[in-house]
Amino acid sequence: MLRRLGLAAATALTLSLPAFAEAVTDFRLANGLEVVVIEDHRAPVVTHMVWYRVGAADEPPGHSGIAHFLEHLMFKGTDELKPGEFSATVEAQGGDDNAFTSWDYTAYFQRVAADRLDLMMKMEADRMRDLQMSEDDVKTERQVVLEERSQRTDSDPDAIFGEQRRAAQYLNHPYGIPIIGWRHEIEQLDREDAFSFYRTYYAPNNAILVVAGDVTPDEVKRLAETHYGALEPTENLPPRLRPQEPPQLAERRLTFTDPRVAQPYVARSYLAPARESGAQEKAAALTILAELLGGSPTTSLLASALQFGEAPKAVWSQAYYDGSALDSGSFSVAVVPVPGVSLQAAEEAMDAVIADFLKTGPDPEDFARIKTQLRAHDIYSRDNVDGLARRYGAALTTGLTVEDVERWPEVLQAVTPEEVVATAREVFDRRRAVTGWLEQEEEESQ
């Protein structure tokens, strides 16, 4: 069944911005592969993505990092392709490719001239079920990942701070485990870990193909049948039941001190509802809340209160809502104080802004402006096919549907100031929060 919807038609656009009505079509092959086609014929290019409904939160306990490790190994060979030949071929065709891993998904993408789609599908389908990896490949790539961890996490106090806060945020859910994996567990990952994960989860009935650009649904369907249609699904695919959080009843705080810290700051995250299929209202309210509190570097409430005026307390502030998750989202606030202002004072100032907001609610002009900005942002973002493809892929691997994605701009526009305040009251519960201080290590006083 082909289903085609005009996206722009579904959203009530009142701005006179150059909107174009890209069409989104979705269907499923007999082996379970879900296919989403986003047509955009302005340029003869295409983005080809395969998203797997598996990520770091699906790893067996004690083996963190497999999902990301496997992402690396996917660039080793198959019966048809030598190690490294995949990316070399994409590059030789003038395209580029990459991959990324999250807690809820792993995705592979190439952007190429539209007439190379056939080749991309051939290669991507090939490595979905026929990956070859030698013990040597595994050993080499494990070193690469360990080096990546050294560079991106262990040598970066901000990253360590974030990792330790995240671990403290979740008492039970594997969202507390870093995507790249704990070092001592990465060191133990072996070929069998990666291969067994691959065999189970890399299968057409656990994948979503997203093709965006200068293509038609019929053409994508024909090519997908040709290349992906014959792949065997995984029988008895395990359901995605990850350990869920118990009630979080005790406020947590954490201090990370490191001599490499250049800029101390305070960061707090609260557990928050994620976007939920058919019920995105709270997520929409939290999206607007984040914009109101910390969305703009100049006009947001945190910035206005802390960064400007006669005696600014902060050089930077932020509010951020992450609602793209299968199980639960988070709402974060952070403040970087000006030199001479303590983290204690910065945190108190941040809390005063939040308390004030809960008391008075949003300023009507701010509220209207943010809605307009969100609408404009949505329209601008449609100009970017890659971004659209990512949007659908991320949604479909975190429990949402094509319809949820299409309805999202409407749901955002329908939020009322009262809903924002009510949701803020619910989410700003310190018992479900972790507040972290990142501090520069001082000389030992002993």
Place this chain on the structure above:
Amino acid sequence: MLRRLGLAAATALTLSLPAFAEAVTDFRLANGLEVVVIEDHRAPVVTHMVWYRVGAADEPPGHSGIAHFLEHLMFKGTDELKPGEFSATVEAQGGDDNAFTSWDYTAYFQRVAADRLDLMMKMEADRMRDLQMSEDDVKTERQVVLEERSQRTDSDPDAIFGEQRRAAQYLNHPYGIPIIGWRHEIEQLDREDAFSFYRTYYAPNNAILVVAGDVTPDEVKRLAETHYGALEPTENLPPRLRPQEPPQLAERRLTFTDPRVAQPYVARSYLAPARESGAQEKAAALTILAELLGGSPTTSLLASALQFGEAPKAVWSQAYYDGSALDSGSFSVAVVPVPGVSLQAAEEAMDAVIADFLKTGPDPEDFARIKTQLRAHDIYSRDNVDGLARRYGAALTTGLTVEDVERWPEVLQAVTPEEVVATAREVFDRRRAVTGWLEQEEEESQ
């Protein structure tokens, strides 16, 4: 192979206390069952225990509480015994029985007249492999466990506080999960969860039989062969590899506030080494450290500094070392302030005692006194066969050997003051600590 050691002979006793030389013998049946016999012929009674090398930390993620749930279900029937008949039989013979679950083990015991050992073994061996449980049994017992959780945890702010602190202490290891299980996971436990756990882990090659009292090793061997000898071991018993902790780099704090709190207090736990087979020195130093800091309600350092004198700051204080664990132990300190002293002040006073100790080390008289007390305690405790049986069972299920248990009193006596200070310096690292405040909820000020 029967191995017999005189325990008292192995420890250098310098106290003139009425020691008796109980003999410990250990051997293994062909199906893998390990057997420990502790002879004590002073009274015609016997303690019969079966310890399984499985506990709450071995549960599949998302299914917390299975080990304890199964402990309950073990009192349902077998082909030979009706539900409840096990305990009723023990009671009818004038004995008593019970069971307990930890993170590392689950154990069942009966204390009966020595001539009933045969019957105990018959019943315990029967339920090791032949447990029957109906869907109704499972449903009923799940309600019992949920009720137990309500009473012991959810209605007790101290227990919730402890549970939330423990969850914050472990970033990755399942020691952070409560033994009884998270409520939302207990609610989902089903017959298959319990049965599959039972079939895998309740087997002679995953169990230790401890018999203590008026028995001889030959008699125990004969009876064990008769009753346990024919039981099938579990093939491919999974190795006990639980997810281990990453480096803990950021000090954590936690506040639990509840209107039911009668007495606010501060409690801190540090990750600490556990007793390790063949290398119990650090654990011994920590055992003495706990005694020095908080062992005695009158003479310990925390009590002397905080509970006495002109302006006492605390009504109670404690230091406690838990080194009985397969993977990692913990060292805890807690202070209950007198009314009018804040938790902040209580914590500062507690930290001042620790800092002072690290600077000056133990007072030689205190140190000598504690060693004498530990030696006396060891000798007195040998008078309790139940306690001895538990000691061996707990040791053998947490990675120690009979020899480690026998050597422990010597290792304790060999600790030097310098080792205590060095180990304290290593363990008192706030980056690996969780400090919790339990506070009474105040009226909302809004």
